[in-house]
Amino acid sequence: MQLKNRTVVIIGGSSGIGFATAELAQAEGATVVITGRDPDKLDRAAQQLGAVRTAIVDITNETDVQQLMLQLDHIDHLIVLGASLASGKVVDTPLQELTRPIHERILGAVYAVRHAAPRMSDGSITLTSGLFSTRPIPGMTMAATAVGGIEAMSRALALELAPIRVNAIAPGYIDTPLLQAAFTDQYESVVKAQAATLPVKCIGTAQEAARAILFLMTTRFITGEVLHLDGGGRYV
Numbered sequence: 001m002q003l004k005n006r007t008v009v010i011i012g013g014s015s016g017i018g019f020a021t022a023e024l025a026q027a028e029g030a031t032v033v034i035t036g037r038d039p040d041k042l043d044r045a046a047q048q049l050g051a052v053r054t055a056i057v058d059i060t061n062e063t064d065v066q067q068l069m070l071q072l073d074h075i076d077h078l079i080v081l082g083a084s085l086a087s088g089k090v091v092d093t094p095l096q097e098l099t100r101p102i103h104e105r106i107l108g109a110v111y112a113v114r115h116a117a118p119r120m121s122d123g124s125i126t127l128t129s130g131l132f133s134t135r136p137i138p139g140m141t142m143a144a145t146a147v148g149g150i151e152a153m154s155r156a157l158a159l160e161l162a163p164i165r166v167n168a169i170a171p172g173y174i175d176t177p178l179l180q181a182a183f184t185d186q187y188e189s190v191v192k193a194q195a196a197t198l199p200v201k202c203i204g205t206a207q208e209a210a211r212a213i214l215f216l217m218t219t220r221f222i223t224g225e226v227l228h229l230d231g232g233g234r235y236v
Helices: 016-027 039-049 062-070 100-119 141-160 177-197 206-218
Strands: 007-011 031-036 053-056 077-080 124-128 165-171 226-229
Touching (some): 007 016, 007 062, 007 100, 016 039, 016 077, 016 206, 031 039, 039 053, 062 100, 077 100, 077 206, 100 141, 124 206, 206 226
Parallel strands (some): 007 077, 077 124, 124 165
């Protein structure tokens, strides 16, 4: 029970990696708070998890984030997930769409940290980068910019917020509803093709990502690190 009597807040915990992390944290004895933007998804997650606290939070809305944190006396671990896979080329995509990754990933993380850190004495913060930080592709320039910024942010915050530990995960292709929604009818063929290119010959699971987050939460001698969960994808 590595998280017994600890409060774990998961921004974006209603599905995918966030939901798997909530399950694992509960199994390790934590009191878990999950957030989401979709009330129906959040309700379904709560029914499956049982004893969990929920809140409807849009991470791009600082007031939403602030109100959540104000309801909590103390936070031991914060995990910031839940961004979309917005895409578009810099020269011909409407600016509002182009800047969405910055709002969701960079500013969203800033809002969460600003309002959670005053309620933390130690513990950890885990942010979310991604494969595009080291292996960008055309049409995902702003996503690459955002996740690269998250990695820089995690290193800087590890010093600024010490002794609170700050790390980031950098997922590659992970079997989640987010990935399924991105490829819709082509999902199976895309996954098969991508898996064939990876050294491990498979994509990751939400449960594997959750175990990586648990490692970062419970290992006191690691901070300012980026843990790559990409099956070696950044090398091929």
